[in-house]
Amino acid sequence: MDDRFKIPVEQLTEDEAKGELHRLATLIAEYDKAYFEFDAPIVDDATYDQVRLRHKAIEARFPSLVSPDSPSRRVGSKASTRFAKVRHLYPMLSLDNAFKQEDISEFLARTRRFLGLDAETVIPLIAEPKIDGVSCSLRYERGKLVKGATRGDGIEGEDVTENVKTIQDIPHSIPTSFDVLEIRGEVYLMHKAFQMLNQQREKEGEALFANPRNAAAGSLRQLDPGVTASRPLKFFAYSLGETPKSFGTHESVLNQLKKWGFPVSTLIESCSAINEIMTYHARLESLRADLGFDIDGTVYKINRLDWQERLGFVSRAPRWAIAHKFPAEQAQTTLRQISIQVGRTGVLTPVAHLDPVTVGGVVVSRATLHNEDELRRKDIRIGDTVMIQRAGDVIPQVVKVITLEGQARQAPFQFPLKCPVCDSIVERKEGEAARRCTGGLICQAQASLRLRHFVSREAFDIEGLGTKHIETFFNLGVIRNPVDIFTFEQRNKNSSHPLKMWEGWGEKSAENLFSAINQKRIISLDRFIYALGIYQIGQTSARLLARHYGSYEVWIQAMTAAARAGTGTGTIIATAEDASSLEDLVNIDGIGPGMAEDLLCFFREPHNLDLLAQLVGPQIKVSDFKSAISRSSPIAGRTVVFTGTLTTLTRAEAKARAESLGAKVSTSVSSKTDYVITGNDAGSKAAKARELGVTILGEKEWLALLGEA
Numbered sequence: 001m002d003d004r005f006k007i008p009v010e011q012l013t014e015d016e017a018k019g020e021l022h023r024l025a026t027l028i029a030e031y032d033k034a035y036f037e038f039d040a041p042i043v044d045d046a047t048y049d050q051v052r053l054r055h056k057a058i059e060a061r062f063p064s065l066v067s068p069d070s071p072s073r074r075v076g077s078k079a080s081t082r083f084a085k086v087r088h089l090y091p092m093l094s095l096d097n098a099f100k101q102e103d104i105s106e107f108l109a110r111t112r113r114f115l116g117l118d119a120e121t122v123i124p125l126i127a128e129p130k131i132d133g134v135s136c137s138l139r140y141e142r143g144k145l146v147k148g149a150t151r152g153d154g155i156e157g158e159d160v161t162e163n164v165k166t167i168q169d170i171p172h173s174i175p176t177s178f179d180v181l182e183i184r185g186e187v188y189l190m191h192k193a194f195q196m197l198n199q200q201r202e203k204e205g206e207a208l209f210a211n212p213r214n215a216a217a218g219s220l221r222q223l224d225p226g227v228t229a230s231r232p233l234k235f236f237a238y239s240l241g242e243t244p245k246s247f248g249t250h251e252s253v254l255n256q257l258k259k260w261g262f263p264v265s266t267l268i269e270s271c272s273a274i275n276e277i278m279t280y281h282a283r284l285e286s287l288r289a290d291l292g293f294d295i296d297g298t299v300y301k302i303n304r305l306d307w308q309e310r311l312g313f314v315s316r317a318p319r320w321a322i323a324h325k326f327p328a329e330q331a332q333t334t335l336r337q338i339s340i341q342v343g344r345t346g347v348l349t350p351v352a353h354l355d356p357v358t359v360g361g362v363v364v365s366r367a368t369l370h371n372e373d374e375l376r377r378k379d380i381r382i383g384d385t386v387m388i389q390r391a392g393d394v395i396p397q398v399v400k401v402i403t404l405e406g407q408a409r410q411a412p413f414q415f416p417l418k419c420p421v422c423d424s425i426v427e428r429k430e431g432e433a434a435r436r437c438t439g440g441l442i443c444q445a446q447a448s449l450r451l452r453h454f455v456s457r458e459a460f461d462i463e464g465l466g467t468k469h470i471e472t473f474f475n476l477g478v479i480r481n482p483v484d485i486f487t488f489e490q491r492n493k494n495s496s497h498p499l500k501m502w503e504g505w506g507e508k509s510a511e512n513l514f515s516a517i518n519q520k521r522i523i524s525l526d527r528f529i530y531a532l533g534i535y536q537i538g539q540t541s542a543r544l545l546a547r548h549y550g551s552y553e554v555w556i557q558a559m560t561a562a563a564r565a566g567t568g569t570g571t572i573i574a575t576a577e578d579a580s581s582l583e584d585l586v587n588i589d590g591i592g593p594g595m596a597e598d599l600l601c602f603f604r605e606p607h608n609l610d611l612l613a614q615l616v617g618p619q620i621k622v623s624d625f626k627s628a629i630s631r632s633s634p635i636a637g638r639t640v641v642f643t644g645t646l647t648t649l650t651r652a653e654a655k656a657r658a659e660s661l662g663a664k665v666s667t668s669v670s671s672k673t674d675y676v677i678t679g680n681d682a683g684s685k686a687a688k689a690r691e692l693g694v695t696i697l698g699e700k701e702w703l704a705l706l707g708e709a
């Protein structure tokens with residue numbers, strides 16, 4: 001992380017905290033997407049945990065800044081559209097993490113306080129290994145397995161029924177009198193199976209899985225159950241969805257699971273005193289390397305189910321359980337070379353090539369060096385002896401240099417300023433640790449991910465051009481950039497080996513694909529902007545831009561002008577008009593300076609401008625933005641400010657409602673404000689509105705204006 005963001009949480013001002021929460025939430029979303037949707041993590045677990053913890057600590061200090069879509073209220077990622085969705089009977093939660101003894105003592109103290117127990121009352125716990133796989137829910141109706149689902153976002157998962165049926169550990173029927181039962185557990189892969197799978201993939205030139213967990217996730221989420229069947233997935237059961245009243249303890253649930261024929265870990269034990277807990281944890285850690293599968297800590301669960309029920313859960317995790325994570329495993333070796341990898345999101349990551357060394361039972365020859373700052377801060381150079389660690393069994397990392405007396409060192413590593421894959425400029429934004437390639441749509445390292453985004457439902461929404469096809473077409477060189485999508489049919493007509501003759505394709509399916517593409521040659525400006533996949537420009541900001549500029553031509557003109565004004569390199573002459581375009585952009589409500597900078601990076605890259613020129617006009621048409629909001633809404637296009645505490649709805653709800661009716665919600669009062677809506681204890685904003693002569697409405701008057709009173 002950049003030092004600027006190392007401001008201790010307790011020293012952040014509210015404004016800084018707001019910015020920081022936004023930045024961390026964006027990072028988490030990006031990490032989650034890579035991890036959950038593409039089964040390809042872009043950071044190691046330790047970094048991920050660090051970002052999550054900081055986000056959580058800031059929210060704890062500024063509860064008023066917790067937004068409804070905060071990552072702290074989310075589990076995992078939205079279910080992929082590749083699979084049918086399954087709504088879980090009962091949400092599938094995540095677990096809070098503990099790292100040291102005090103965290104566990106605090107967990108026990110919290111439990112005690114919550115249940116109102118005195119210091120003498122024993123809290124019986126069940127300690128279980130935390131299996132590092134993918135959670136899975138199995139639904140049995142009258143004893144028959146009818147549904148298998150992934151966790152998804154915790155509320156809805158993906159239907160992987162046919163795939164779970166291929167897992168030998170999972171019984172297809174169980175002897176039970178319950179009408180409906182939901183069994184939960186972890187699907188995982190043994191180390192051996194993982195290594196064999198990766199060896200085979202390497203031979204076939206396919207991308208390798210980063211670790212057994214991602215391999216398990218990738219194998220479970222196969223569209224073809226035949227592929228899943230060929231991967232020796234295993235399963236451990238650890239709980240029931242909704243627990244029938246007849247069970248009094250978690251222990252009795254586990255015993256019943258065993259009787260029904262599910263594998264339950266043999267390492268599960270009961271414990272209660274803190275020394276017992278720590279002993280269990282230490283013993284589990286000593287067994288870790290020999291288990292043959294990955295575990296990343298202990299899970300402690302309150303044994304009494306009536307207590308579990310009373311404790312309930314907070315947003316994404318239960319109060320009745322906690323995960324005690326293992327510290328990372330470390331080893332020493334020599335750093336032979338540093339290469340630069342361009343990730344699918346354009347981030348340049350320095351990679352250490354090491355003399356192979358065994359860490360926690362796995363041979364490691366590569367490790368991530370994270371980013372330029374880390375490299376410099378740790379002063380890591382080629383030839384150094386380094387300490388590496390595997391945290392959470394993901395990508396190993398270089399922790400530090402071990403200085404050996406008398407050892408001569410090489411010069412510091414120079415980070416490249418051009419993308420090693422596509423030669424585009426590499427940008428590093430203020431306040432960000434990552435250097436990114438700006439060649440988004442033309443950079444081969446990023447292209448397949450970008451293309452998937454480009455055709456996704458919220459962007460061009462090209463049906464029939466899903467991930468699998470994109471990947472195939474991309475690998476074969478048929479579709480390498482967005483323009484190729486729209487020229488495909490023409491090229492195909494002239495081809496000696498047209499699509500209809502490819503394996504798995506026919507006349508009809510090829511025709512359908514081209515017709516699906518042709519139907520999308522007209523796209524609205526907001527969708528188009530979003531489809532470009534410019535860093536930080538999500539659906540909301542794309543819509544804001546579209547609303548502001550109205551048409552593609554106006555937008556492009558403004559962006560290229562603003563990009564000229566923002567370069568400051570001296571090679572391009574910026575005019576006063578350019579400067580005013582830049583000012584206009586950063587003044588759009590909801591477009592922060594960070595986003596503006598990302599947009600301009602995109603427009604400063606000539607490759608991207610070329611691509612736009614080949615796409616818009618020759619291939620597609622971008623239609624003007626038309627607000628979907630009915631003009632009849634009395635607040636459409638108006639700017640409103642809420643202040644004070646509203647009584648009938650929360651601030652977040654009020655904001656969402658106003659926006660859905662076409663109003664712009666701002667946080668500060670100016671002469672541009674149309675209405676100030678005052679709740680209880682409205683303070684300075686109401687005063688300012690009075691001063692400026694802005695219409696002030698009470699909550700009731702506001703609702704009356706909306707016709708809702």
Ligand code: IVH
Pocket residue numbers: 092093094095128129130131132133134135136151185186238239299318321323
């Ligand atoms: S209990 C609500 N028990 O860890 C409690 N989870 O970080 C969550 N996991 O989503 C389930 N081993 O996929 C539980 N013995 C165990 C587990 C376990 C692994 C996973 C599970 C969960 C994740 C939370």
